[in-house]
Amino acid sequence: MGNLENHFGDDASLDAKDTKEILDFLLKNSAETSSKQASLKFLNSIGNKDIIAMSQTTYWEKTHKKIDPKLFKHEQIQSKANCKACHSDIEKGLIENENIKNLSDFK
Numbered sequence: 098m099g100n101l102e103n104h105f106g107d108d109a110s111l112d113a114k115d116t117k118e119i120l121d122f123l124l125k126n127s128a129e130t131s132s133k134q135a136s137l138k139f140l141n142s143i144g145n146k147d148i149i150a151m152s153q154t155t156y157w158e159k160t161h162k163k164i165d166p167k168l169f170k171h172e173q174i175q176s177k178a179n180c181k182a183c184h185s186d187i188e189k190g191l192i193e194n195e196n197i198k199n200l201s202d203f204k
């Protein structure tokens with residue numbers, strides 16, 4: 098949030114009010130402040146690695162290794178970062194199997 102003018106090659110700068118609102122949200126909802134099991138697993142698998150995406154953690158790689166890598170290129174998914182394409186209720190923190198779409202629907 099401190100260097101948004103250099104955001105993956107884009108200038109994503111925001112005004113002070115929006116910056117504060119998003120930063121407050123990120124701090125309030127970070128894995129460090131969660132008691133969810135998956136948050137702890139993500140945190141533990143970051144260790145002291147310098148990563149910028151949840152999908153680069155060993156925990157994520159381990160839990161998704163049975164998925165055909167080609168599926169992440171599917172037009173309705175596009176990217177590993179599109180968690181919601183498969184985890185319908187991920188914004189509520191629901192990652193249980195019953196909240197995962199049937200992957201055979203992406204054919």
Ligand code: HEC
Pocket residue numbers: 135151152160161163164168169174176177178179180181182183184192193194197200
């Ligand atoms: C292509 C669909 C797909 C995408 C995209 C995807 N996931 Fe998953 N995810 C799955 C499936 C399927 C499983 C269950 C794998 C299994 O049980 O073998 C899973 C498992 C998980 C689990 C473990 C759940 C548990 O109870 O053990 C977590 C946590 C998780 N995903 C988080 C994420 C996050 C965060 C993202 C985005 C950065 C993401 N996933 C992107 C399909 C996906």
